Amino acid sequence: MFSRVVLILVTLVSLPLTGWSMNVHYFLNVQIDPENQLLTGMARLHADDNLNLTLTIKNLSDVRVDDQPTSAVDNNLILPIQKGKEIIITYQAVLNDKSLHFVDPENVFLAGNWYPQPDRLVEYALSVTLPKDFLANSAAEKITVQTTEKYSTFTFEFPYPLDDLSLAASKNYVFKTDNYKDIVIETYFFKADANLADTYIEYTKKYLARYEEQLAPYPYRRFAIVENSLPTGYSMPTYTLLGQAVIRLPFIVNTSLGHEILHQWFGNSIFVDYSKGNWAEGITHYLADHDYANAEGKGAAYRKQILLDYHAYINDQNVQAVRQFNTVGDKASQAIGYGKAAMIFHMLKQKYGDKLFFTALQDFIKSYSFRQASWDHIQAIFEKHTGHYLDRYFAQWLDRQDIPHLTVEPAKLVVNQGQLILNFTVVQQTSPFQLRLPITLYLSSGKKTQQFIEISKAKEKITLTLDELPTQVILDEDYDVMRQLLPQEISPTLAAAMGKSNMLIVAAKEQRTLYQPLIEAINPNPINWTTPQALKFNQLRKNSLIIAGFDTSPLEQLFGKQSLPQEGVRVIVHQHPYNDKEVIVQLHAKDNNEVKAAQRKLSHYGHYSTLAFTAGVNTEKNLTVSTAGIPIFNHSPTQALQPDQTAHLNDIIPTIAKSRVIYVGEQHEKFSHHINQLMIIKPLHEAGYPLAVGMEMFPVSSQAILDEYLANQIDERTFLKKSRYFSQWRVDYQLYKPIIDYVKQAGIPLIALNIDPAITHKVVKEGIHNLTAEEQQHLPTAMDFSNNQYRQDLYQVFLIHQQQFDHQNFDYFFQSQLLWDETMAQSAHQYLLAHPGTKLIVLAGNGHLMYRYGIPERLHRRNGEPFTVIIQDEKMAKGIADYVLLTEAIQGKLSPRLGIWLEDKNNQVIIKAVGEKTLAYQAGLKVGDVITQFAGQDVQSSADLKLALFYTQPNSTVTIQTIRTGKKLTQELSLSEEGYFH
Ligand SMILES: [Zn+2]
Incomplete structure (x- = not known):
């Protein structure tokens, strides 16, 4: 997907109340003097019935009705009109209100408050007189021009009701015209952009053909693309107004142009009944922007982005029901009125199929053209075509403010008479929705299939019968359902930071001025500023943060030590390690000039996690990978290895001896694993390498006892008692005794690596933030929470342990595991620093070593030294380790078990x-x-x-x-x- 410009596409205009039963006829003649920003107007109106008409005359002066001065209350003029009697209003206006009027000597754009505006739909006959060299455009089936020596008068024929007139005119327009069938296509482009006209005309033909084929004939006889100098895009009946900055963007013809053309059907000929909510943006967004992405194979990514935007911008304060959405004001209303509404149409189409979906829309257009329609009419049309009551469907999506929050309890595979059956439970964490959910199955044969399940209860037990063993079963992999994303599905993006209302800035006092413009571009309303030194743990935990400068202590505590970037400006957005609803942005800026150059660009890159700019030019943009869909079942395919190609443990010793750090993993209870550890330590020692052995099994606090024991100052029983081995580690000491006895007699130092288990036990229950100040002293000085794969793998472990134990909070579980690994890395690092010539052999559970993201990368981050990772009896997955040892069980001497x-x-x-x-x-x-x-x-x-x-x-x-x-x-x-x- 392209990076988005700040481009708000809205439909202005058009609130017909009762279709054709208009009874006010309104002739408006205006003369515009652009040089002096002056407008003189005359409105003639009559009605088919007696009525009181209210007209807004805001911004108008010298208003006279039938040549009499008039006084208005609150800018409202109330006129009793007698049937058949014409009323003439004359007025003047000074056009200098920048928001709806843009007038300079060469350009005019008027929308709202430039004529006495009735409070209802009327049929207008507009004529506008301007200096001769101007060209003008307004809603019109046909435009005629009369020219005198000095002036041109444009008459706009539009035999349909409107609630608001708009006008765009300029001296600088190059006019071009073409046809698609009997539709006149016109372009009014500034001279500088006139070369773009042909491209726009060609694309316009393509879109007209597309939607005439898909939906219904184009509702009007003319379509114009009009350029102006505002940075916006508008769609009005018979034309679209695109700002110069917009029109020049190369992707507009592929996206926004089609969107605006589609609005001619939805919004500009079937009008929106705004009192009942705006449905037009949802359907237009869906059949334009979404479908264009879908055609490029990016439909799932587009829908995920809709859910990500919803996650980023919607909070308890700004959430609203889709039926409450009227016009787009900010990103939050856009996430609902465009995004969620588009998903409502997507889910309908998925359920009932393309054919029925488009037949229903065709019927909708036929039934409501030049009339007003609401969501109720859309529901009725779909009920008619599906033959189903869709009350619950539309009510849950249009009237509920929340969206489904789905999770899956781990699946169980059952084999019944040779038949594979997968059982799992889908849980709705909030009041249940009725949902149709796609399930994707990846089978061991490489095939991929999809099934659908219907759920409507808070907990729904699902049984899938399978022909083959699946390797992966995933719920809603392609984002076909409007729902909350789970933490592992969310990539941290700059957009998420932009949507936060609780942004805390962390910057040293002397750096504030430098970083201020970048911070403003990301989040203009931070709740507070603080310094790295003053940052309290509770502030850190509760808020989203922008941290200025890469060399601050809070960053090191969260994402490890950072090297200073080469680029002028660098931005990294992280998932907040302590709060899955928040993000942390780290910022680096070289100097003022770099800040200025990058500042304007930032808002275009909201959908990225990592960005770099040099002199304002983007040099890097990356999105942190997140999972697709909700995992139900994972099973690595069974592997076949060729034994002739494997090596024996002895064969690899010379190679691993080249590393400074050698990790040898274990499953704690396997005797064979400990024998292998010994068989690595022994030959390395005998080869003369100075060695130390680091052990997960002992906390740092027992180092002194270990030293006393190795120095023969205490006996083994005292050592085991004083080190509290059996209360802290619990695994039978017979398993480690052969190793410890060996290193003791060989004079190899033993290094206690682990954190005090009391701390991790507390963290797993209550979180890091509940540690006392004394306990916090034992935390490692640097931690890195940013490895997503580590987090996701631990999540799988958590799901299994959650039921065995009482670990209810994944974040606390994650924190405790990370503390464990960071502490071991830190202890090892300190030892290696103090003993430059020594190699360290680290003995730890496989889980702390595999994929290197536990201890190995955390130590490597600290010392950059070469290392080897060996694990035992784990799967042969790519990248899991340097070596996986496949062992045969050994009957070893163990302590007896009482049972x-x-x-x-x-x-x-x-x-x-x-x-x-x-x-x-x-x-x-x-x-x-x-x-x-x-x-x-x-x-x-x-x-x-x-x-x-x-x-x-x-x-x-x-x-x-x-x-x-x-x-x-x-x-x-x-x-x-x-x-x-x-
Ligand atoms: Zn739109």
Whole structure:
């Protein structure tokens, strides 16, 4: 799509109330003296009945009725008119009101308040006298000109009612004319643009042909394209008025021209009953702008843009129902009256098909030409042609202010007698709409199919029967439904920043003047200014922000450290990490001149996320990628690898040894993964590389204990106790013992990388903003929330965990994961900085390493050093890692498992459940027992119990002391050899 100019296309004019039953006849003669901005006019009117006519005479002077001076109240002149008796009004006007009048010695444009204007539709006969070298245009089927030595008089024939006359005239017009069938096409272009006339005429013919074919014959005998100097586009019966700045834009013939021509049917011959809402912009936008994009294969993108604009500009204060929309005032009313209204027609067309849709519109045109119509008439026409009551459809879209908010609960695949069945639930988060939703299925064979479902309840269970395994199932992938976009569907754009009413500016005091013009161009009404130092976390969290300068501490806290741009002006729009309704704009400007040059351009680039300008010339424009549609089901296609092409772990050691940082991922419970980690550490150490091993399993706070243990100052049991290994990490220490024992005897330092789990636990429940000032001290000094893929993958993880645990807020979950990764990256970075010759091997869960967006890129952002990512037993997806190890299970020595579920409460360990055929069951342990001692060790927590279990020996018998209903019990448990190898 092209970048848009600030171009407001509206229909002026035309409110016939009762079709042809006009009874006022109005002859208007005016002389215009452009040199002096003076107008002298005479109106002659008569009526077919006795009536009182109210005329607005605002801006007019020396008004005389039948040669008598008159006094008006509030600019309104009330005239009793007797049937058959003519009334003559003479008046003068000084035309210097810039908003509706534009008059200079060479150009005239008049719309409203330039003649005594009746409060109803009348049929006008207009004649205008101007200096001889002027050409004039107004609504007319035919224009005749009489010329004297000094003057030209134009007479405009238009035998239809109008509520407002307009006039465009200029000394500089080059007139051109042509025909399409019996329709006269005329252009009034300024001399400088006269060469564009032929192109406009050719396109006009194309559009007339298109809409005559699609809809109905063109309603008039003439169509004129008239240039003027205002930066706008208007459509009036029989002509369109396009500003010079507009007419010169190369894409106008492909877009706005067709839109204005289509208005001749919708708005300029079927008139809008404004008391019941303006439907004409919706249908025109749909059959013009939307259909032109659709013809280029960009229909889905165009509709997504409609939803994005709605998201960007609509808030609780400016939301209105479509039926309340009258004329476009700003981007918000445009998002409703053009965008949402166009989607209402799109959904009708999707449901009933092209043929019925156009037949109904043809009938609509036939029935309402030169009459007024409302949404009710459109509903009636579609009811007639579909044979359905469409009350609910039109009421929910026209009268409700909100739009559907859809989400999907994760799908389950069921196989029933060889038949694949996909079950999922579509949830409407607000009061339910009746909707027809498209579902796109991508099948493993590469085929793509589409199905439709109808929903009308808050929760709708859907069952799809499939022939093949799908790789992806997506709801509304092509944006066929007017609905709220989910956060992952929204690219942060400059337009979103432009629509914000809570914009906070963050700029150092001495930079304000420099950035002011750019900020004004983005959002002229910020709620406040603050400095990077004074910015409070709560201000940051609640608002959209513009942050000036790339080297400020708030930016580093949000998107990592930024390098200073080369361009004159650079703009990056981010999704707000703490608030999915807000955006953050970061701005860089080299100097005043660059600011001035770029300022005027910004508003044209609203649909982008990243922009760069040098001397006002756009050098970069990018849109951050977002997902298409709402994912229902994802399943990577089954892969086939050729084993002959794979290498063994040993083969890759020389290659990975070249990296400064080597990440080796794991699934924590897999013994084979830990053996592989050891088999990477060992050869590198033996090859003589100075090494350190960084571990996810220990928080930074336990580094001192780790050091004491490695230095043999404490024994293993003390180390495990003091590091709170079993309460903080929980995974059986037997899995890590081989590695830690090795590095200890080899003298390799162990580095605790992780954040204190108490902090991430709190963040996942309450968000970063609820951390105390003391807790916030432990946050990494730089964070980068901007990786969209990372965010979206975590969203999938969240959907699964949400049901297992009680993580209700995705943003908090996202924050906790990011804190985790940024802290590990920061700890690793600090160690590497202090130990320049050392390589670091990082052991962490696969999830923190794959696609490199967890720890690896966050560390690389800090140090730029080469790294290798190895993960184990994950899918062979492109880009997931440098190496994926496929392992075979190894029976390793583990601590025995009792087979009980425990609860920690008031320093007591209570049994919540006992599994059948488990050690605990054999020992006679029961639900409700409190375990007080195990193998001679006091037990006050499940961590104590795990530690005690870790130190049991195969083929031994241990005692367990419990309290059961107040009584002390001692039981014996024999631990067989097999229990240790599982
Ligand atoms: Zn329009």
